[in-house]
């Protein structure tokens with residue numbers, strides 16, 4: 001049994017979001033990078049939990065990025081996983097990134113591919129689905145529970161206004177959301193061990209991106225809060241009704 | 248060269264998000280000087296020709312009941328085939344949970360550029376550029392789609408539903424639907440509540456409410472407003488509220504018309520999930536709470552005192 005876990009880096013959740021070069025590039029100066037929380041807390045940890053129950057499981061991590069992403073992938077390896085693959089390219093088009101992952105996956109013979117439900121920077125929720133589409137294997141989005149018995153996965157996923165549970169035969173691509181696993185903190189042994197785990201670098205396949213980001217912008221600043229006295233709740237209701245027309 | 252719009256449904260009913268994408272897709276078609284058509288996979292009880300009032304001239308239906316359950320791969324393949332059969336060059340769908348399941352696979356099948364989470368109409372003056380929310384609502388990006396077929400998934404509550412006059416002609420599409428590989432064993436929809444991502448109004452509670460036993464007043468307020476309830480992350484983590492109510496950078500991102508935050512400090516990760524809300528009301532006893540900086544209206548006061556009064560005042564308004 002082989003599991004591939006997709007790992008992306010994102011700015012720390014407290015990072016100031018700013019842009020440079022005429023708002024065409026993200027200002028990386030002073031930004032702390034972390035493993036995308038959904039990839040780490042849920043996708044990776046669930047794979048590790050599965051391996052703890054069945055030691056024959058092999059976990060590969062994959063990331064698409066330049067050499068600067070290696071500290072992030074080492075951090076992920078400190079949590080667990082047997083080896084990592086870095087596809088040596090960068091991009092902001094989901095199709096381009098996902099197609100690179102699919103190329104590697106085609107050769108790896110993976111039974112299970114995990115992604116986080118989305119990255120907290122681009123929020124597209126797209127890489128997993130594109131990988132599944134390119135490999136033509138079933139895709140389960142927004143999983144909140146994942147169990148495995150032999151080659152049957154039982155997965156609970158978010159649907160609009162609730163959840164649904166389903167069974168599917170491997171191979172399958174799953175995007176992992178909260179609930180799939182419990183967040184962990186790497187221990188010293190893990191951190192030391194991660195240094196010697198193999199990190200293979202592969203060159204990208206020739207793939208045409210289908211989108212590109214022209215520019216960025218920030219939402220307009222709020223005009224400022226209108227405070228209403230706590231003993232005058234009726235005034236708040238009036239404002240919401242007459243001014244905001246929200247109720 | 249038409250615009251094809253996916254009409255999402257569940258339990259025999261078209262979802263509210265579908266009316267938004269219909270209106271949006273019709274506007275895109277008008278901008279491009281072409282027709283807007285609907286695509287319905289499966290069967291619903293709604294009056295289909297009446298969907299013409301949202302601006303579509305034609306509704307393509309694949310009335311195969313197997314498509315009433317969403318096996319993402321099977322469903323996306325059917326969408327891709329429908330795009331090919333109708334000759335559409337733009338596909339529009341909602342970035343709701345169904346959209347998150349199927350849009351990306353469809354993009355792979357059609358080698359189509361996808362902008363997921365669009366918040367505005369495309370700019371077609373020079374190419375095809377779509378504005379989308381990024382950094383969990385802290386910023387937006389203008390994304391150019393360069394492929395021949397383009398896919399846009401629209402963030403819920405980002406485009407106003409617009410209904411006019413019109414009748415759509417319904418025609419059946421002949422598509423062979425593959426057998427589902429995913430066998431659904433149970434479906435659990437929260438009944439009688441407004442789904443969080445579709446809600447016009449959201450009432451949200453934080454750690455300031457002290458414990459799950461105090462949520463009665465939050466639910467009362469939500470009830471009079473027909474609002475959905477939400478919460479901050481520590482509230483969900485402590486098990487005071489279910490996980491699906493957790494909003495923020497690592498939870499659900501919402502953009503209702505009105506977001507009422509009660510006893511929530513307004514940490515940057517919380518704001519990331521809610522700051523696209525049109526109007527924000529903050530009730531917090533600490534005048535220094537960071538949330539006031541992101542708010543439109545605020546009351547500095549004790550939630551246990553303010554919230555029941557607010558519910559009463561709204562009841563008065565509704566009865567007047």
Ligand SMILES: Cc1cc2nc3c(=O)[nH]c(=O)nc-3n(C[C@H](O)[C@H](O)[C@H](O)COP(=O)(O)OP(=O)(O)OC[C@H]3O[C@@H](n4cnc5c(N)ncnc54)[C@H](O)[C@@H]3O)c2cc1C
Pocket residue numbers: 013037452453454455456478479480481482493494495496497498509510511512513514515516517520530531532533536548549550551
């Ligand atoms: C990587 C990461 C991701 C995160 N993601 C999220 C996320 O997605 N969503 C999220 O919400 N958080 C997230 N957090 C946590 C976030 O940083 C805050 O800790 C959290 O939002 C605080 O929740 P709170 O406002 O309910 O509680 P607190 O910060 O404890 O605030 C409670 C507030 O209630 C007020 N209060 C107390 N009593 C009363 C009263 N009687 N009446 C009125 N007001 C009262 C207090 O003044 C205070 O402002 C994340 C953190 C990290 C590190």
